[in-house]
Amino acid sequence: MIMFAIMPLWHWKGGQNPSGIRGRTTPQEFRQRTERFIQEYQVGTEKGIPVVQPPPGADLYLEASMWSWRPVLKLKKGASYTLHLSSFDINHGFSLYPMNLNFQVVPGYDYGLKVMPNRSGDLRIICNEFCGVGHHIMTGKILVEE
Numbered sequence: 151m152i153m154f155a156i157m158p159l160w161h162w163k164g165g166q167n168p169s170g171i172r173g174r175t176t177p178q179e180f181r182q183r184t185e186r187f188i189q190e191y192q193v194g195t196e197k198g199i200p201v202v203q204p205p206p207g208a209d210l211y212l213e214a215s216m217w218s219w220r221p222v223l224k225l226k227k228g229a230s231y232t233l234h235l236s237s238f239d240i241n242h243g244f245s246l247y248p249m250n251l252n253f254q255v256v257p258g259y260d261y262g263l264k265v266m267p268n269r270s271g272d273l274r275i276i277c278n279e280f281c282g283v284g285h286h287i288m289t290g291k292i293l294v295e296e
C-alpha cells in the first residue's frame with residue numbers, strides 16, 4: 151500500500167516525470183505550424199534540413215516523420231522554451247543523447263515540454279521506436295550555444 155501511494159506522489163514530487171502539455175492536433179496542422187516556425191526563424195540548412203534559431207521563450211516545433219527530425223534547433227544555454235513534438239506519419243520515439251530523455255512522439259498529438267538546456271554542445275535526437283527500414287538513420291540535432 152505504501153508503494154501504491156508513492157507512485158502518484160512520485161509523479162509530482164520526484165521531478166523525473168515532466169508534466170507536459172498534451173493537446174490534439176492533426177499531422178497536416180502540425181506540419182503547417184512547423185513550416186511557419188521554420189520560415190520565421192531559419193538561419194541556414196544542414197544536409198537539406200532547415201536550421202532555426204528562435205529567441206529564448208519561444209515555442210519550438212519539431213516534427214518526426216519517416217525518417218527524419220525537422221528542423222535542426224539552435225538554442226541558448228539557460229534559456230527556457232516550450233518544445234512541441236509530434237509525428238507526421240507513425241509512432242516515433244524522441245530520445246536525446248547524451249541526456250536521459252525519452253518521449254513517445256505520436257501522430258495526432260502535440261506534446262509540449264518545458265525545456266531549458268543546461269549544457270552547451272551538440273545534442274543528437276535518436277528515434278527509439280522502431281519505425282521501418284530507415285529507423286537506424288533517423289537522427290536529428292539540437293545545437294546549444296553558451
Ligand SMILES: [Cu+2]
Pocket residue numbers: 241242243277278279280281285288
Ligand atoms: Cu522513427
